[in-house]
Amino acid sequence: MVTVVVGALVRDGRVLLAHRRPDKVAYPDVWDLPGGVMEDGESELAALARELREELGVEVDVDAVSHLCRLEARPVDEPVVLSALRD
Numbered sequence: 001m002v003t004v005v006v007g008a009l010v011r012d013g014r015v016l017l018a019h020r021r022p023d024k025v026a027y028p029d030v031w032d033l034p035g036g037v038m039e040d041g042e043s044e045l046a047a048l049a050r051e052l053r054e055e056l057g058v059e060v061d062v063d064a065v066s067h068l069c070r071l072e073a074r075p076v077d078e079p080v081v082l083s084a085l086r087d
Contacts, residue, residue, distance in 0.1 A: 001079055005048045006035030007060065008068060008086040018055065026080070033084065044083050060087055 009016040015033075022029040034055050038047040045062040052058050068084040 001081055003038040003044070003047075003081045003083060004035060005038055005044050005051065005083050005085065006033035007048050007052055007065075008033055008084060009052075009058075010086060016056075044085065048085055 017031040018034040020027055020030050020032050034052060035048060036051040036055070038044065039050075042050070045065060048065070049060050049062055052060050065085045065087050068086050070081060070083045073080045073082050
């Protein structure tokens with residue numbers, strides 16, 4: 001099962017969203033929280049920090065992150081666990 005982590009980056013009551021490419025298999029061409037797929041051996045926090053660094057060039061203080069939710073989604077052939085965290 002694939003695990004995807006996303007981060008809600010909240011500042012002054014506003015949340016940063018990223019636009020997904022139209023060629024994505026799951027949920028193409030929509031606005032979403034930034035993040036990505038967890039790699040083997042990574043924790044959710046490490047994966048989130050890596051994805052936000054790669055995608056946005058930002059560093060996240062993992063000690064200040066709180067967990068929002070974890071759910072199982074089935075957008076394609078394989079179920080996906082989605083874990084959302086907030087900085």
